[in-house]
Amino acid sequence: MLKLYDGTTSVCAIKVRLALFEKAIPFESHNIDLRAGGQFDPAYLALNPNAVVPTLDDDGSIVTESSVIMAYLEDRFPDAPALLPGAPFDRARMRLWMKRVDDVVHPSIGTLTHATVYRPGFLALDEDARAARLAKIPDANRRERFTAVYKDGLGAPIVINAVKALNRLILDMQAALDAADYLAGPAYSLADAAVTPYANRLFDLGLLGLWAMDAPRVFDWFGAIRERANFVPAITDYMTDADRTAYSAMEPDTAMRVKEILDDD
Numbered sequence: 001m002l003k004l005y006d007g008t009t010s011v012c013a014i015k016v017r018l019a020l021f022e023k024a025i026p027f028e029s030h031n032i033d034l035r036a037g038g039q040f041d042p043a044y045l046a047l048n049p050n051a052v053v054p055t056l057d058d059d060g061s062i063v064t065e066s067s068v069i070m071a072y073l074e075d076r077f078p079d080a081p082a083l084l085p086g087a088p089f090d091r092a093r094m095r096l097w098m099k100r101v102d103d104v105v106h107p108s109i110g111t112l113t114h115a116t117v118y119r120p121g122f123l124a125l126d127e128d129a130r131a132a133r134l135a136k137i138p139d140a141n142r143r144e145r146f147t148a149v150y151k152d153g154l155g156a157p158i159v160i161n162a163v164k165a166l167n168r169l170i171l172d173m174q175a176a177l178d179a180a181d182y183l184a185g186p187a188y189s190l191a192d193a194a195v196t197p198y199a200n201r202l203f204d205l206g207l208l209g210l211w212a213m214d215a216p217r218v219f220d221w222f223g224a225i226r227e228r229a230n231f232v233p234a235i236t237d238y239m240t241d242a243d244r245t246a247y248s249a250m251e252p253d254t255a256m257r258v259k260e261i262l263d264d265d
């Protein structure tokens with residue numbers, strides 16, 4: 001059986017879980033506790049030297065990178081419902097959404113999440129433990145982003161570009177969803193699965209409502225996405241009490257501060 005090295009609220013792991021449940025492919029989930037630093041375990045680093053989830057183990061074939069895993073599932077399980085659009089241009093659009101998620105949306109949402117949800121836990125560590133934690137992050141860009149937001153929270157200058165990138169994402173989703181029911185055409189595809197955890201993260205951060213007036217179609221889409229059969233098993237069922245506590249410990253003025261940045265955009 002497939003084994004997914006997983007994270008309960010990890011946006012990248014959720015992308016893969018949404019595809020697995022949508023395609024009804026059985027898998028065994030092996031949780032890596034990211035807040036406790038499980039991603040830095042030498043045994044896990046041997047599978048994923050970037051110290052991130054998800055990682056897929058298909059009977060010894062190790063596949064990393066969430067978008068690559070999603071494409072692998074399409075190739076590996078040709079009899080499961082396909083999540084690739086039929087038309088070549090829709091496929092190209094699907095790949096563009098996925099590339100944008102990997103290149104821009106993922107680091108932007110990470111910036112916001114670490115500035116709000118993860119920062120209190122980091123600040124609770126003593127100085128040596130903080131330095132050790134940051135030093136373990138293999139990717140220098142990620143390390144710099146986390147260092148900046150752990151220090152200054154939403155006041156870190158990189159937060160401005162992150163919010164602007166997410167604003168452009170939501171407005172472009174609105175335009176796409178004005179033209180079709182799903183992001184890459186008339187049918188649910190990997191593009192919808194790839195974007196869902198990021199829209200859901202904005203919801204969990206209490207921020208999605210900031211776009212209620214400017215992006216009503218995104219709200220219709222998100223409502224339909226939450227009703228899909230894959231949403232509860234891939235997202236809701238994975239949330240632990242510790243996750244809920246971490247999200248509820250966020251600074252109460254988060255939405256107001258993000259709105260100030262949006263108003264300047």
Ligand SMILES: N[C@@H](CCC(=O)N[C@@H](CS)C(=O)NCC(=O)O)C(=O)O
Pocket residue numbers: 007010011012013034039051052053054064065066067102137
């Ligand atoms: N490009 C990677 C990014 C994976 C990634 O950043 N995963 C996050 C969770 S969504 C992680 O494991 N972070 C570990 C950490 O924060 O130290 C992918 O798409 O799989």
